[in-house]
Amino acid sequence: DTHYEWSETDILSHGFSGLSLHRQDSLTQRPLASLKRTGSKGSAYSLRSMRKEMPKPTTQIERPPTIPDAGFGTLEIKLAYENATSSLAVTVLRARGLIGMDMTGLSDPFCRLEVLPREGSYSNRLRTKTVHKTKNPEFNETLHFFGITESDLAVKSLEIVLFDDDRYGCDEMGSATVALRECAKSPAQLRLALSGSSGAEPTGPRILLALCYSTKRRALVVTICRGADLPPQDSNGYSDPFVKLHLDPDPYHKKHKTSIKWRNLNPVWNEEFLFETRPTELSRQNLTLTVWDKDYGKPNDFLGSLVLGASSKGRRLKHWMDCIKFPDHRHESWHSLTDTQHL
Incomplete structure (x- = not known):
């Protein structure tokens, strides 16, 4: 684990100004213009626009149906219903732009999935593996819900909640809900905007x-x-x-x-x-x-x-x-x- 230190003078005088939960590496920033030598020896440099070097537009790649992005990031999933086995296959593909939860601005996300509403007190929650130290996790994991009837597809929904994995407690990072009727006729691939409330008070003990x-x-x-x-x-x-x-x-x-x-x-x-x-x-x-x-x-x-x-x-x-x-x-x-x- 990276060790961080701050001077007492900085903390008390400048309000911990050097501390940030989000890090930006200046070395990765690309210049918008380059310098070109003009004139005779000793003359000044002039700016040369890089617009001429911009790549040509490429063919638009078809993407899954998109809901407008929110501040909590997006999640891409696939839904497929198998009538013969009364099962729903949910493939959690990837998430993008998740909120940072630790000192480095990164997270250890995993997804918890549940079909709602529940049948009595029975809970059918499933979860993915944890992907460590990232805001753009690649899950590529398929989970199966059994006992889902065709009539369920019309009235039930799938809730997906992302958590940051931590041995001291898992913090919620965002959630999305999708109606199961999306996959009633054919498999569906969706990109969902995650929502949440970072200021929400905790519940439970x-x-x-x-x-x-x-x-x-x-x-x-x-x-x-x-x-x-x-x-x-x-x-x-x-x-x-x-x-x-x-x-x-x-x-x-x-x-x-x-x-x-x-x-x-x-x-x-x-x-x-x-x-x-x-x-x-x-x-x-x-x-x-x-x-x-x-x-x-x-x-x-x-x-x-x-x-x-x-x-x-x-x-x-x-x-x-x-x-x-x-x-x-x-x-x-x-x-x-x-x-x-x-x-």
Whole structure:
């Protein structure tokens, strides 16, 4: 993994101006004009237009039917229905122009497919492989849905959601929905515009967290605000949640813990904790939170975790970098909890 460092002076004086989630290589930029020597020795150079060197228009290549592009990129798929086996074959070909999710401006995308509406509680979700470190993945993978009748083609649709694969949680990158009637008569190849809402609040088990780097206290101030929709672990249908948090690496080896909120799935803490550190160190550190259900006489039940740092992605990365880029300001954001336990 590439290691990034920033000077403390840059961070505090210039607002982390050197930091960008998107990278542009100036070496790849092509000049629009070239220089031509004119006149006698010692005379000036003049610009020579390159228009004469422009290639001639080529024959237009036929492309699949297109929906106008959106800011979340596009996805190209093939649909084919087999009446004899009552099966739907979906070939996920490629995606283009996906949003960047990590520090390098790249992503690790995969697709989750589902035929909707569902039949009762049965879910027929399928997923593709993950293609790493790209915004233009080539999937070329065919997935099959069985038990799809001809009548289903008229009323059902295929939902495709793209996620960024991450061991700390998968962030949604965009989605598209296509009616199955598109392939009722013959196979169809489509290029779909992905839609989404980058500012949408997470759902499911989640935690509201506030970060602030205090230049006066020379510390990261972490406020555990509240939790929502935590999973019940006790026989009474509730949990007794509390949060553990630590910074890693931390030369002071500080570990903090909130109070316990009894019989509560939507706890409110509003408790503040300090970690002594520098802005330059924050670019190499991770903040780890784990949420637990308090039990007596047996081990506490794990409810979820959250990791924020420069190696995070999406919403978590933005929250962490905003804290570094804009010190002495409170930065508050909801984050989904993952079921991966971090020590």
